[in-house]
Amino acid sequence: MRRRVAITGAAGRIGGILASRLAADYELILLDRVPATDRDVALVDLAWLMELRQAVAGADVLVHLAATSDVLAPWEEVLESNVVGAYHAFEAARMAGIRKIVFASSNHVVGGYERDGAPGIYQGGDQPALDEDVSPRPDSLYGVSKVFGEALGRYYADVHDVNVVCLRIGTVLADDDPTHAPVDGGPSWMPGPWDVRIRSTWLSHRDCAALFARAIEADVRFATVYGVSDVPGRFWDLEGAERLLGYRPADRWPGT
Amino acid sequence: MRRRVAITGAAGRIGGILASRLAADYELILLDRVPATDRDVALVDLAWLMELRQAVAGADVLVHLAATSDVLAPWEEVLESNVVGAYHAFEAARMAGIRKIVFASSNHVVGGYERDGAPGIYQGGDQPALDEDVSPRPDSLYGVSKVFGEALGRYYADVHDVNVVCLRIGTVLADDDPTHAPVDGGPSWMPGPWDVRIRSTWLSHRDCAALFARAIEADVRFATVYGVSDVPGRFWDLEGAERLLGYRPADRWPGT
Numbered sequence: 001m002r003r004r005v006a007i008t009g010a011a012g013r014i015g016g017i018l019a020s021r022l023a024a025d026y027e028l029i030l031l032d033r034v035p036a037t038d039r040d041v042a043l044v045d046l047a048w049l050m051e052l053r054q055a056v057a058g059a060d061v062l063v064h065l066a067a068t069s070d071v072l073a074p075w076e077e078v079l080e081s082n083v084v085g086a087y088h089a090f091e092a093a094r095m096a097g098i099r100k101i102v103f104a105s106s107n108h109v110v111g112g113y114e115r116d117g118a119p120g121i122y123q124g125g126d127q128p129a130l131d132e133d134v135s136p137r138p139d140s141l142y143g144v145s146k147v148f149g150e151a152l153g154r155y156y157a158d159v160h161d162v163n164v165v166c167l168r169i170g171t172v173l174a175d176d177d178p179t180h181a182p183v184d185g186g187p188s189w190m191p192g193p194w195d196v197r198i199r200s201t202w203l204s205h206r207d208c209a210a211l212f213a214r215a216i217e218a219d220v221r222f223a224t225v226y227g228v229s230d231v232p233g234r235f236w237d238l239e240g241a242e243r244l245l246g247y248r249p250a251d252r253w254p255g256t
Numbered sequence: 257m258r259r260r261v262a263i264t265g266a267a268g269r270i271g272g273i274l275a276s277r278l279a280a281d282y283e284l285i286l287l288d289r290v291p292a293t294d295r296d297v298a299l300v301d302l303a304w305l306m307e308l309r310q311a312v313a314g315a316d317v318l319v320h321l322a323a324t325s326d327v328l329a330p331w332e333e334v335l336e337s338n339v340v341g342a343y344h345a346f347e348a349a350r351m352a353g354i355r356k357i358v359f360a361s362s363n364h365v366v367g368g369y370e371r372d373g374a375p376g377i378y379q380g381g382d383q384p385a386l387d388e389d390v391s392p393r394p395d396s397l398y399g400v401s402k403v404f405g406e407a408l409g410r411y412y413a414d415v416h417d418v419n420v421v422c423l424r425i426g427t428v429l430a431d432d433d434p435t436h437a438p439v440d441g442g443p444s445w446m447p448g449p450w451d452v453r454i455r456s457t458w459l460s461h462r463d464c465a466a467l468f469a470r471a472i473e474a475d476v477r478f479a480t481v482y483g484v485s486d487v488p489g490r491f492w493d494l495e496g497a498e499r500l501l502g503y504r505p506a507d508r509w510p511g512t
Contacts, residue, residue, distance in 0.1 A: 147407035158368045
């Protein structure tokens with residue numbers, strides 16, 4: 001029997017990638033507070049713990065994607081969607097007896113190092129890649145909320161005997177061809193055009209789905225790893241992702 | 257002219273220690289949501305950002321103590337007092353133009369290591385002391401909220417040009433004579449009586465006040481350090497506290 005995987009935020013960009021690419025291997029329970037145009041999603045709001053607990057009942061794994069992904073989101077939105085939302089997701093899973101949670105964290109938990117190193121850091125220079133053990137250094141309230149989520153995950157893993165994997169996800173584009181990426185729209189502190197950063201942080205749809213699949217399958221009490229494709233200017237260390245999850249990027253930046 | 261130091265949570269235990277021991281060196285603005293019996297405290301609730309901003313106006317430094325300090329506090333209390341409260345404190349300080357924030361964090365941000373190492377860890381065995389660079393491993397929702405506060409501090413330091421010192425405070429007793437410490441009442445996971453833990457974590461009133469004074473004076477963009485007296489079973493590293501703040505414990509556990 002295929003394992004059952006509940007996914008919050010299933011109407012979002014990564015939700016769509018997982019919904020299509022993981023459907024053959026798992027029985028998916030797609031959840032979101034808004035409907036999706038091209039797939040069936042059960043409507044549930046993270047604000048309501050007991051409703052969420054009902055929605056995830058029977059799942060073997062919870063993949064928690066639902067959050068604001070806007071790095072510039074104001075506090076109120078970060079608080080509701082990412083702080084309270086993460087607690088409700090972990091707690092709903094615990095109450096429902098789910099033994100494995102995959103938490104969509106973000107590279108913005110360490111964005112302060114990137115901010116300090118830009119723009120040289122994007123050239124893949126001689127600085128060592130950031131590993132998972134560097135102290136949190138969020139670049140935004142959004143990043144702070146993801147530090148919170150990772151800490152919550154560690155607490156649930158230690159105290160509530162749940163296996164937790166936190167994925168510090170790179171840049172997933174709507175159009176999976178990175179040469180179509182917009183050149184504007186990056187973080188305001190970024191000195192160069194956005195396409196420079198994307199060459200360091202791009203995560204293809206196929207690699208994204210593989211990363212989550214590896215996280216779902218991994219037999220590990222707690223892990224935090226980075227997720228990025230094989231890009232020329234990579235500055236995050238993939239050693240942990242390979243060692244703990246068996247993840248290796250399959251997609252390479254075009255022409256490199 | 258003496259510098260002005262605003263203190264939230266001034267009606268609490270550590271607030272009382274700082275109110276009496278720092279009054280000679282600083283002009284103190286004592287704030288709490290409840291009155292104190294033996295000192296004048298201006299009433300302000302962390303829930304109200306603009307009220308808090310008014311209350312800290314004119315201060316040079318904010319010492320943010322206000323929080324639930326109950327390791328077993330339920331989520332609703334942790335969320336309101338420690339998560340929203342910390343954000344309001346940092347944001348009020350920023351809006352008021354305060355350039356230095358001292359944040360009362362907790363050793364419970366790394367309590368998972370202690371939990372793993374107990375009871376041997378209290379014997380001061382051969383394991384290396386925990387330094388400030390170990391990954392967060394909170395033992396409670398309370399501990400998770402303090403990881404959040406430290407991450408918020410790092411964000412304000414990096415992005416809003418405020419100097420921030422986070423103090424991972426040890427065990428401060430109401431009765432400063434540690435031999436009077438109760439033998440029960442410790443965390444439920446602790447295998448031995450509480451007095452065993454206190455011999456590893458005690459922070460005397462004098463050392464507590466000195467630690468905060470050092471943090472107020474330190475010229476450092478961001479620091480996270482432990483605060484503990486000279487106890488026989490210490491398992492937190494004080495190297496950072498000495499190097500970054502110039503803190504050294506003056507008080508030694510009786511008879512050692």
